[in-house]
Amino acid sequence: MNEDNYLNAGYTLRSWFFTTDHKRIAILYFASLIFFFFIGGAAATLIRIELATPQADLVSSDMYNRLFTMHGVIIVWFFLIPSIPNTLGNFIVPLMIGARDLAFPRLNLLSWYLFMLGGCVTLFAIAAGGIDTGWTFYTPFSTLYSNSYVAVAVTGVFIAGFSSILTGLNFIVTIHRLRAPGLTWYRLPLFLWSLYAPSVILVLATPVLAITLVLIVVERLLGVGFFDPRIGGDPLLFQHLFWFYSHPAVYIMILPGMGVINELISCFSRKAVFGYKFVAWASVAIAALGFLVWGHHMFVSGQSLLASLVFSFMSFVVAVPSAIKVFNWTATLHKGSIRFDAPMLYALAFIGLFTIGGLTGLFLACLAYDVHATDTYFVVAHFHYIMVGGMVTAYFGGLHYWWPKITGRLYSEYWARTAAVLIFFGFNLTFFPQFILGAEGMPRRYHVYPPEFQMWNVLSSGGAVILAAAYLLPLVYLAYSLFFGKRAPANPWDAPGLEWQTPSPPPEFNFETQPVVTRPPYQYTPDFRAEPQNA
Amino acid sequence: MPNRPAFAPQYVSTRHRDETAELGMWVFIATEVLLFGGLILAYCVFRHTYPEAFAAASRRTEIAIGTANTAILLTSSFLVACAVDAFTEETRKICVALLAGAIALGLLFVLLKGVEYAGEYREHLVPGIDFSFDDKFANGAKLFFLFYFVATAIHALHMLIGISLLAVIARLTWRRAPTTRHRAALHSVALYWHFVDAVWIFLFALIYLPGRAS
Amino acid sequence: MRREWIPFWHSGLSPHSGDVDLLFIGLLIVSSLVLGLLFFLMATFCVRYRASNQIDRGHQTAKSWHWEVGWTAASFVGFLALFVWGAEIYFQIYRTPPDELSVFVVAKQWMWKVQHTGGQSEINALHIPVRRSIRLVMASQDVIHSFFIPALRLKHDVVPGRYQDLEIEVEKAGHYHLFCAEYCGTEHSGMTGEIVAMEAPDYAAWLATQTPETPLAQEGGALFRELGCSGCHGTGSKIHAPSLDGLYGRPVPLSDGSTVTADDKYIRDSILLPRSQVAAGYEPLMPSFEGKVSEDQLLRLILYIKSLGGRHP
Numbered sequence A: 001m002n003e004d005n006y007l008n009a010g011y012t013l014r015s016w017f018f019t020t021d022h023k024r025i026a027i028l029y030f031a032s033l034i035f036f037f038f039i040g041g042a043a044a045t046l047i048r049i050e051l052a053t054p055q056a057d058l059v060s061s062d063m064y065n066r067l068f069t070m071h072g073v074i075i076v077w078f079f080l081i082p083s084i085p086n087t088l089g090n091f092i093v094p095l096m097i098g099a100r101d102l103a104f105p106r107l108n109l110l111s112w113y114l115f116m117l118g119g120c121v122t123l124f125a126i127a128a129g130g131i132d133t134g135w136t137f138y139t140p141f142s143t144l145y146s147n148s149y150v151a152v153a154v155t156g157v158f159i160a161g162f163s164s165i166l167t168g169l170n171f172i173v174t175i176h177r178l179r180a181p182g183l184t185w186y187r188l189p190l191f192l193w194s195l196y197a198p199s200v201i202l203v204l205a206t207p208v209l210a211i212t213l214v215l216i217v218v219e220r221l222l223g224v225g226f227f228d229p230r231i232g233g234d235p236l237l238f239q240h241l242f243w244f245y246s247h248p249a250v251y252i253m254i255l256p257g258m259g260v261i262n263e264l265i266s267c268f269s270r271k272a273v274f275g276y277k278f279v280a281w282a283s284v285a286i287a288a289l290g291f292l293v294w295g296h297h298m299f300v301s302g303q304s305l306l307a308s309l310v311f312s313f314m315s316f317v318v319a320v321p322s323a324i325k326v327f328n329w330t331a332t333l334h335k336g337s338i339r340f341d342a343p344m345l346y347a348l349a350f351i352g353l354f355t356i357g358g359l360t361g362l363f364l365a366c367l368a369y370d371v372h373a374t375d376t377y378f379v380v381a382h383f384h385y386i387m388v389g390g391m392v393t394a395y396f397g398g399l400h401y402w403w404p405k406i407t408g409r410l411y412s413e414y415w416a417r418t419a420a421v422l423i424f425f426g427f428n429l430t431f432f433p434q435f436i437l438g439a440e441g442m443p444r445r446y447h448v449y450p451p452e453f454q455m456w457n458v459l460s461s462g463g464a465v466i467l468a469a470a471y472l473l474p475l476v477y478l479a480y481s482l483f484f485g486k487r488a489p490a491n492p493w494d495a496p497g498l499e500w501q502t503p504s505p506p507p508e509f510n511f512e513t514q515p516v517v518t519r520p521p522y523q524y525t526p527d528f529r530a531e532p533q534n535a
Numbered sequence B: 001m002p003n004r005p006a007f008a009p010q011y012v013s014t015r016h017r018d019e020t021a022e023l024g025m026w027v028f029i030a031t032e033v034l035l036f037g038g039l040i041l042a043y044c045v046f047r048h049t050y051p052e053a054f055a056a057a058s059r060r061t062e063i064a065i066g067t068a069n070t071a072i073l074l075t076s077s078f079l080v081a082c083a084v085d086a087f088t089e090e091t092r093k094i095c096v097a098l099l100a101g102a103i104a105l106g107l108l109f110v111l112l113k114g115v116e117y118a119g120e121y122r123e124h125l126v127p128g129i130d131f132s133f134d135d136k137f138a139n140g141a142k143l144f145f146l147f148y149f150v151a152t153a154i155h156a157l158h159m160l161i162g163i164s165l166l167a168v169i170a171r172l173t174w175r176r177a178p179t180t181r182h183r184a185a186l187h188s189v190a191l192y193w194h195f196v197d198a199v200w201i202f203l204f205a206l207i208y209l210p211g212r213a214s
Numbered sequence C: 001m002r003r004e005w006i007p008f009w010h011s012g013l014s015p016h017s018g019d020v021d022l023l024f025i026g027l028l029i030v031s032s033l034v035l036g037l038l039f040f041l042m043a044t045f046c047v048r049y050r051a052s053n054q055i056d057r058g059h060q061t062a063k064s065w066h067w068e069v070g071w072t073a074a075s076f077v078g079f080l081a082l083f084v085w086g087a088e089i090y091f092q093i094y095r096t097p098p099d100e101l102s103v104f105v106v107a108k109q110w111m112w113k114v115q116h117t118g119g120q121s122e123i124n125a126l127h128i129p130v131r132r133s134i135r136l137v138m139a140s141q142d143v144i145h146s147f148f149i150p151a152l153r154l155k156h157d158v159v160p161g162r163y164q165d166l167e168i169e170v171e172k173a174g175h176y177h178l179f180c181a182e183y184c185g186t187e188h189s190g191m192t193g194e195i196v197a198m199e200a201p202d203y204a205a206w207l208a209t210q211t212p213e214t215p216l217a218q219e220g221g222a223l224f225r226e227l228g229c230s231g232c233h234g235t236g237s238k239i240h241a242p243s244l245d246g247l248y249g250r251p252v253p254l255s256d257g258s259t260v261t262a263d264d265k266y267i268r269d270s271i272l273l274p275r276s277q278v279a280a281g282y283e284p285l286m287p288s289f290e291g292k293v294s295e296d297q298l299l300r301l302i303l304y305i306k307s308l309g310g311r312h313p
């Protein structure tokens, strides 16, 4: 371990809470996100335990509604959206592009404080009595009928939104301006393309969410508003505005995960990602087209049939670039020299689970089937396959991959693989039965349900318990590695990226000398040794 | 560190730093455009649905104040643009004076806005608090005034932020010899101020003009 | 019906549910093929090219755009087919229903209130005759609900402030679940009921046993007087207000020069937002009844106006 690194650059609280070092801010985010993940996950586990029986036995209906709302709100805005960008991205982006920090380090710190402030406000709303609107805040329920802390919770999300915007802004500017000499756009590792694209979405879509949330608060406070049908306002306008943000937001959530997968697949099959340019532009295409499909959440809401037609068509179109990525990843494996280290297990799981989630997304994009499936567990299963099976898995994969770089320690490979396999099985057991439930017509957000659905629910709940245990494992062995793990070399995976060409953990300003890039990413010699980008 | 370089370690040169900052401001403005864009979209939807009510409601707004405010804001933008030009060692005092002028105009704008709000309150035009309007158009007018208050309040908030930023720059320029760093900051703030100005022009057209054409 | 030639294919419980099921099977098959291919390739590659396997890895496939264009085009064509298939059925499901037999459904937190034209009303249940196309007219009293019958593969949101038509037809007698599928507050999951489909004679018998309260239209007539509508619209009124006789289904010229058809929505708007559409040649004198009449009462008023004659749109 090199002696001068960012971790021992200071030990005071001040040196952490007022740091502008992107690496330390990444750690701050990481700690906060674990916290929010466990809160959101605990709510989910309670939901699943409650649903093991058809009647209400553990919690009241009001409590149940608060649980799934809290689960959705916390885990979407305070875990999944910031997950990869703000922890791995924050840490790795400057390293990958050979810069000493992000473009605006102080903005980066501000973004964390805003995030924490938003989180605290939301937690306060939950502690004070909770909020029961669902993460979608549909009007007029949220504005005129709900008796819960809607305004406070919405304020929390609003603040967190600004944190996202600042992060997105920082990434865009950094990737534009701070690339090392020789690092042209087509030499960027694909992880960066996959962070750039969602950053654009963050910057362009989040403000629409912000203004929509403001309108909710106004309507709650004044008792009249844009979405109030009694004065000729339109509840569907809210849905349009909300999904104009929230559909692109799902790509904010998945694109960084796809980016991580590129790094993992390439490193562990010792080959360049197949079809670099196609994969790179696919990210951009997903981000751009993603703005044109929001109406697919409203096929049964009463929007015009023509609008539905267009949105359905666009939903299929936006799936094409995802298909391109999946096929390119598979092609990357061909004639590689594949090693099955823990990160690779996560990556393979990602491809499988994401594809299942994506394909079921096509079921939903298919108009006639969505009439039946919308607002049932089919949708719940669809998005958990993508968000948990896909994105959370990718997050874990990336975390394991860069862990040696971040902490300078190696974790136990045995336990890491065990956890990966356990998560995979727990996950499928939890969410596959939900497809069947949905196809049979069980509506979502149901606290009590007809007894004939019980069998699949029990399976799902059982899976959730396994999954919860499986998610606890990494916490244990990663924490263990921090203190007792072996010291990590600079480049434990023998990978070519710039981030691996500096010691682990990196020094305070990342590189002793400014690296100069001479190669495209992902280059390996015929005997599968990495060719560093800067050598 | 004993002799800190003039720019943070992630930049290559001061120029690099300043250009980076400017790009950052542009991206931020893109965000802001979408913020007002969502609101204006909602306005368009309802104006399309209730064209007459919107015209009637619009006629109740204070066009005199609105026009005065437009002139004030345009002038202040002009002053800021001049201040950017005058940002040199020799003309530093002028620059500060120009900024002070812009700040004063900005404050005047907010003040007039307050007067306008008070007038609307007296005329029972505040939805949800005290609203009464010709029955025929009451619903549409309510929506119009909702837009009016939300949009102008958010705009006024932007004004206040802009004023504070201008004040910070003016103070820095006053106290110390101008550095390129300050120039970059002034550039960014000026961009922001022009943006706030541009938003107002849109709001002006949407709020005061419908129903006044003939 | 495309599905008829498929052996053993069930015909479905409603005219479209079989189509939707077939679409589902189609989607399943396509996805399984894609997934199967993908998993097969991944598994083969992982086994063949595992690091410990000494195998010839030379002649790596050149990254040619042929591959890219190939799978992009293949996915796109597949997607296009699925899109057209799904859209076609969707348009059939949501076509404008014929006005054969109307039933009114009012959703409110947390119950479904059903009103038959004969005056029978029921809660959280809907009795209908089989093999007859029925037009549901749905309205919500408060928040958004969603009318969902899984067995019929049918669902539509009920949004406050507007009427929603929905066609429903059941082929086989039986009891089917009715769910509220849009989250609507505390008892959302309790907002369930059942659809009881009956053979025509049974249905007639059922209707007869239901205490036929006064028919809805008649109640509407009473309301029409109680609320003072007749004061203006009645014959001999001093106020210049249009006669509502024969209004229903007729085109109505409006004062802004446009023309609308006097359907349920128009009448509803005339009562709640009279200023939004003023009939040509009349002063906008009519007061708004917003907040003064409930959705139930509105339905009755509309039925009454309908009963005054007119053609069906």
Ligand code: HEA
Residues within 6 Å of the ligand: A136, A250, A251, A253, A254, A296, A297, A298, A315, A316, A318, A319, A320, A322, A323, A324, A326, A327, A354, A355, A356, A357, A358, A359, A361, A362, A364, A365, A366, A370, A373, A374, A375, A379, A382, A383, A386, A387, A391, C030, C031, C034, C074, C075, C076, C078, C079
């Ligand atoms: C990260 C999150 C994420 C992602 C990436 C996606 C991706 C997609 N989603 Fe999903 N979705 C959500 C999260 C996500 N979704 C959430 C949270 C909801 C519910 C919100 C709520 O109501 O609470 C939702 C709801 C939702 C709906 C609305 C359902 C309803 O409420 O009625 C629809 C409908 O069209 C949809 C479609 C799609 C499609 C077409 C994609 C596509 O982008 C998927 C593309 C990927 C593939 C298709 C797989 C790979 C492709 C191949 C291997 C090609 C070969 C295939 C063939 C030739 C067939 N999603």
Ligand code: HEA
Residues within 6 Å of the ligand: A037, A038, A039, A040, A041, A042, A043, A044, A045, A046, A047, A048, A068, A069, A071, A072, A073, A075, A076, A080, A133, A134, A135, A136, A380, A384, A387, A388, A392, A430, A444, A445, A446, A447, A464, A467, A468, A469, A471, A472
């Ligand atoms: C964004 C990411 C995300 C993630 C990661 C998850 C993770 C999980 N979700 Fe989530 N879910 C959503 C997003 C997400 N969800 C959204 C947006 C909704 C819609 C909300 C709405 O309708 O408004 C939803 C709704 C939703 C429902 C439907 C509720 C309903 O409609 O009534 C269910 C039910 O099974 C569910 C289950 C789970 C489970 C079991 C997990 C698991 O993967 C979680 C696993 C993690 C842990 C369990 C934490 C670690 C373990 C512990 C802390 C152990 C100790 C805890 C206990 C003993 C209690 N989720």
Ligand code: CUA
Residues within 6 Å of the ligand: C108, C109, C110, C144, C145, C146, C180, C181, C182, C183, C184, C185, C188, C189, C191
């Ligand atoms: Cu009514 Cu849910």
Ligand SMILES: [Cu+2]
Residues within 6 Å of the ligand: A246, A247, A250, A293, A294, A296, A297
């Ligand atoms: Cu979507």
